[in-house]
Amino acid sequence: MKNYQDQYAKAQKLDNNQLRKLIRSEKFKGQTSGLSKNFLQTNLIILDKNYALDFMIFCQRNPKSCPLVGVTNVGDPFFRTLGKNIDVRSDVPSYNIYKNGELFKLTNNISDLWSEKLIAFAIGCSFTFEHSLIQNGFKIDHIESNKIVPMYKSNIKNKVSGPFKNTMVVSMRIFKKSQVNEVINICQSFHWAHGKPVHVGDPSKIGINEINNPDWGDKPRLLLEDEVNVFWACGVTPQNAILNSDIPFCISHTPGHMLITDIKEDAETPILQ
């Protein structure tokens, strides 16, 4: 753990290009929250081209959880509109490999799995609005404690496209009740990054019965009396759509371990000019 903290402290000093090189060399395999500030980080989904159209339509119909910010050409492992030399085979610290709708294994490089039939999708990420919240003076628990945000399967149904259905995954952060309106105002302009929260308050209202037992990420701390749970649509939603589906093969990032791009967080579009 000491070794990881040292790695994270070193990674915090790097710019987006340096950090991506470190990840590519497998010298940094950790979560990327709080790193490469000012640059867009993304969720990743890699699929066989036969599922690509259904998946793009799924993203279009579920824009709160799946704001699509980049797509490779079929067979091309580079996100050419998101930066220079962004290689999806090596530039994410940790990948989840799904087979037949189940999580099969984790790995740090997928070069041996890449093929001419695959296509990669980058989806906006909560780190963007978190960074803005921090700049506006808010403290965010999981960043303060260097943990991964808690994520839950909600009962909010996704709009269906082909084999992609299931429910929305949400991430949760704790704020003072008195600050929720300000939090909403700050987040609503980040339409590539989940925008406004989807729910504030009682977790059971969106089907979450065990707030201390997240489906992904780390357990949250206890809520104080003047505080409230605030839930955002989460880019892990496509992974939930793939779980228990009949999709034979899919690669994603491991939740919390994101792709770092060359796109500024305040750019008008997520397209490299």
Add this chain to the structure above:
Amino acid sequence: MKNYQDQYAKAQKLDNNQLRKLIRSEKFKGQTSGLSKNFLQTNLIILDKNYALDFMIFCQRNPKSCPLVGVTNVGDPFFRTLGKNIDVRSDVPSYNIYKNGELFKLTNNISDLWSEKLIAFAIGCSFTFEHSLIQNGFKIDHIESNKIVPMYKSNIKNKVSGPFKNTMVVSMRIFKKSQVNEVINICQSFHWAHGKPVHVGDPSKIGINEINNPDWGDKPRLLLEDEVNVFWACGVTPQNAILNSDIPFCISHTPGHMLITDIKEDAETPILQ
């Protein structure tokens, strides 16, 4: 012309559902600028499913001109996420039919051309920010004179996806130089509707040499000394990408004659809940 003005005056009094019914019955075939205020209007592209993935990637890579707000399922002529009972075969006042990369003919109903192989895409439209500009006290020439906004082929290159390339189509509106900053501020939040202008000033800087000779829409009035040409990315860009391409068949709206949805202009996402 008198008859058309009467029709337009009548259409102005209708809500979005009533207006769509009137269009479906072919009793209104005109341009839709200034109609069904408060509801999102869209550009339309209908393609063979074999081009659908390349086209969706084209839209993702060119978000200023092609903000995708709706996609049908393959073979399904209804935009189910944009409203109740929106039939792409009949609910647009005028359609352009393209064959082999050239404009073949105009029609008011495409039921005889629809097939199980087709898929329809709805793309955000400038009427959304125009409506906001009007609400903020601005006058827009082509609306005042009941004409169609002038549109031009620029020299701004599109990001390529498959057969879709060519250059951005831009629409032009005239504003006082002193008001341009306010115009930009109003428009920038409409990310489904082309957002901020792409160019202000000298048309030749973006490859437009004859401002009085637009490629689509009506000729603009002369510029006064304290005024300036302001250019926005335009949803006719995919039609320009299809012109001179090798795409054998495509249907679009006729520029200015848009699809009217049930989505409020100020909705957070263009998805019917």
